[in-house]
Amino acid sequence: MKTKRSLLLAVLAGTSIGALPAMSLYAQAASAAKPPAFYISEFELTDAEGIRPYSAAVESTFAPFGGRYVVRGGKVTSLEGEPTKRIVMIAFPSMEQAQAWYDSPKYREIMPIRHRSAKSRVFIVEGVAK
Structure with missing residues (x-):
C-alpha cells in the first residue's frame, strides 16, 4: 500500500515539476506578444x-508594415453626438509598425494629397493583446 502511495506521489510530483517550465514558457510568450495597433482617420x-x-496608392504603403484595412468608409450610424463623415481604420501588428508606416518615406510622399483633399483627424490607438 505504501509503495502504491509513494509511486502515486512521485508521478504527481514529476508531472507538476515537468509542467512548470512549460507554464513559464507560455507566460513568457504571452507577455512578449505585442498588442495590435489601429490607425484611425x-x-x-x-x-x-x-x-x-x-x-490608389495608400494600401501599397501600409501593406509592407503588416497593415490591413478593417474599415474603409462605409455607412456610419451615430449613436451619440455628431456623426463623422467617413472613417478609415487600418490594423497593424504593433504600435511600432503603425508608427513606422506613418513615418515612412512612401507614405509621407502621398500624405500631402490627403491634406489637400480632406479635413481629417488621425490617430494611432493601441489595441488589446490576444
Whole structure:
C-alpha cells in the first residue's frame, strides 16, 4: 500500500515539476506578444477627384508594415453626438509598425494629397493583446 502511495506521489510530483517550465514558457510568450495597433482617420472629403491618387496608392504603403484595412468608409450610424463623415481604420501588428508606416518615406510622399483633399483627424490607438 505504501509503495502504491509513494509511486502515486512521485508521478504527481514529476508531472507538476515537468509542467512548470512549460507554464513559464507560455507566460513568457504571452507577455512578449505585442498588442495590435489601429490607425484611425475621421475625415470629410473636400475634393473627391483630388483624393484619387492617394486612395490608389495608400494600401501599397501600409501593406509592407503588416497593415490591413478593417474599415474603409462605409455607412456610419451615430449613436451619440455628431456623426463623422467617413472613417478609415487600418490594423497593424504593433504600435511600432503603425508608427513606422506613418513615418515612412512612401507614405509621407502621398500624405500631402490627403491634406489637400480632406479635413481629417488621425490617430494611432493601441489595441488589446490576444
